[in-house]
Every structure is written in C-alpha cells, then in structure tokens.
Amino acid sequence: MLLGMAALDGPGLLLSTDADSVPGADWLQAMIAGCRAADIVAGRVVRTVTRPNPVQDRIEAYFETLHALRRAIDPVAWEATETHHHASSANLGMSVDTYRTLGGFLPMSNGEDGRLLDDAGRAGLRVRRDGASLVYTSDRRVGRVPHGFAGSLRTLDREDESVEVAHPRDVLWQYCRHADARVAFATGDFSALAPAIGLTDDHVLGVARDCANAEAFAMCVVPTPPSGMRRVALAVAEAEVSALCTSQPIGRRAA
Numbered sequence: 001m002l003l004g005m006a007a008l009d010g011p012g013l014l015l016s017t018d019a020d021s022v023p024g025a026d027w028l029q030a031m032i033a034g035c036r037a038a039d040i041v042a043g044r045v046v047r048t049v050t051r052p053n054p055v056q057d058r059i060e061a062y063f064e065t066l067h068a069l070r071r072a073i074d075p076v077a078w079e080a081t082e083t084h085h086h087a088s089s090a091n092l093g094m095s096v097d098t099y100r101t102l103g104g105f106l107p108m109s110n111g112e113d114g115r116l117l118d119d120a121g122r123a124g125l126r127v128r129r130d131g132a133s134l135v136y137t138s139d140r141r142v143g144r145v146p147h148g149f150a151g152s153l154r155t156l157d158r159e160d161e162s163v164e165v166a167h168p169r170d171v172l173w174q175y176c177r178h179a180d181a182r183v184a185f186a187t188g189d190f191s192a193l194a195p196a197i198g199l200t201d202d203h204v205l206g207v208a209r210d211c212a213n214a215e216a217f218a219m220c221v222v223p224t225p226p227s228g229m230r231r232v233a234l235a236v237a238e239a240e241v242s243a244l245c246t247s248q249p250i251g252r253r254a255a
Contacts, residue, residue: 001104005096014099017135018090021045024134031093031133038078038126039098042117043091043133050139055163056152058234060085065241066171067129073172074179076215082131089113091135098125124216167230168241174222181218185211197222 004014015031017023024030027043034041047056067085089105092113102119105112117127177197184193185208194204204221211217232240 001099005099008096010096012096013093014096015093016089016091018137020138020140021090022048022136023091024136027091027133027135030130034080034128034130034133035093035095037080038128039094040117040120040125040127041093041133042087042127042129043093043135044084044129044131045086045088045090046134046136047139048136053139055234058238059163059165062165062234062238062241065245066168069172069241069244070175073175074182074218076126078126078128080128080130080132083129084131086129087114087117088137090137091133092116093133101125118219121215121219124212126215163234164231165234165237167232168237168244170225170227170229172244173225177222178218181221182214184208185214185217193221198226199223 001014001016004012008014013032013035015028031041031043034043063085067083071079071083089112098120102116102123102125104116106115108115120127177193180193180196184190184204190201190204190208194201197204199221207221208217211220
C-alpha cells in the first residue's frame with residue numbers, strides 16, 4: 001500500500017492482492033465500481049483447490065451462512081447484492097485518503113486485514129464485501145507467515161472435529177444489537193437499547209455523542225454478548241445455525 005501511495009503521489013485508489021493470487025478478469029472494474037459505493041471494498045477470495053480440505057470447506061460455508069444472516073438482520077445501503085464473509089488483504093480496495101485515515105495496516109503477525117476492516121467500521125466508514133470482485137488464491141500449505149492461511153490449511157489437514165468456531169447465537173446476538181443500535185442512533189431514542197446491551201443510558205449516550213454516524217455507533221457501542229463469545233465444535237455450530245436459518249423471524253430467535 002505504501003508503494004502505491006508513493007506511486008500515486010496524491011489522490012487515487014489503492015488495491016491489494018497477494019503474490020500467490022490471481023485476480024478475476026473484471027477485478028479492476030468491479031473494485032472501482034465498489035469503491036464508488038463504499039469507502040472500502042473487501043472482495044471475495046476463492047481457493048484454487050489442488051488438494052481438498054473438507055474442514056476448511058465447512059468453515060467457509062459456516063461463516064458464509066452467518067454473514068448472510070447478518071445482512072438479513074442488519075442490512076446496510078452500501079452492501080453488495082452478492083456479498084460474502086471474507087476479510088483478506090488478498091482482495092482489498094480503498095482510497096488513499098481512507099487508508100491514511102485508518103493509519104494503514106497495524107504491525108501484526110497475522111489478522112491485520114480483518115483488524116483494518118473492524119477499525120473502519122468503528123470509524124464510521126462503509127465496508128462493502130463485494131462478491132463481484134474475485135481473486136483466486138493458492139491453497140499451498142507452505143507460506144511466509146507462520147500463522148497465515150497456508151499454516152491454517154496445513155493444520156486443518158490434520159484435524160477434524162476438534163475445530164472450534166464462534167457460537168452462532170452469540171454472533172447473531174451482536175448482529176441483532178447492531179441493527180437495534182442503528183435504529184436508536186437514527187431516532188435518538190436509546191431507552192430500549194441500553195438495557196438490551198447491558199449498559200447505562202449515560203454510557204450509551206456518551207458513545208453516541210462521540211460517533212459520526214450510525215455505523216460507527218453500532219460498531220462501537222455493542223459489547224460482547226452476556227454469555228461471552230463462546231467457542232463450540234464446528235459440528236455443533238453447523239447444526240445450530242441450520243436451525244436458526246429455518247426459524248422465523250431470525251432476529252427474534254437470535255435475540
């Protein structure tokens with residue numbers, strides 16, 4: 001990103017991918033279109049499968065389902081019609097100004113891309129997860145980063161039911177409260193939100209005063225669920241989210 005900023009020497013778009021990844025034929029056009037609709041575009045990353053990994057397939061399907069539920073519960077105007085759950089520097093786009101506003105990637109051993117998107121939401125920036133922007137990435141098992149994607153695949157090759165993920169009810173509790181927070185911010189009525197998230201009225205009002213918009217407020221004010229963010233076996237999570245998908249209405253059941 002820094003090299004891109006230096007080359008632009010002014011306003012422009014910064015797009016990132018990885019050395020072991022190949023953008024789709026219309027990647028550039030999709031990213032430009034997405035950046036017109038939002039502040040940051042996180043495109044879809046598709047593994048080029050040379051060695052099957054059924055557990056990774058299940059993990060990706062689980063989080064894909066959770067994200068679909070998120071947008072059913074908490075829709076936002078800037079989200080793509082075809083969306084996804086990915087947050088990877090293998091497929092990111094934003095303006096120079098946005099990157100500067102966020103202070104760039106933090107010096108983390110891994111997860112810096114997801115952290116950047118989280119920070120963007122808390123800053124009130126619009127993050128668009130756009131399925132039209134495609135990058136195909138290697139499923140290699142040897143990579144540069146010890147805890148990167150290659151290492152994760154290598155670990156999953158040796159594991160099965162020991163894999164744990166976030167409990168869907170805890171994740172969906174947060175999504176429901178995000179939706180509630182947007183409504184509260186828009187109306188200025190925080191009386192129902194404060195007890196729902198276990199905070200005082202004064203605390204919620206204080207956060208609202210510090211937030212530029214509803215996105216920032218929703219991302220900043222909603223805490224960890226009352227039960228904590230539990231970890232459960234992947235099979236348990238899959239069964240639970242399947243049950244949630246068949247329940248109506250999703251928001252009430254997840255609450």
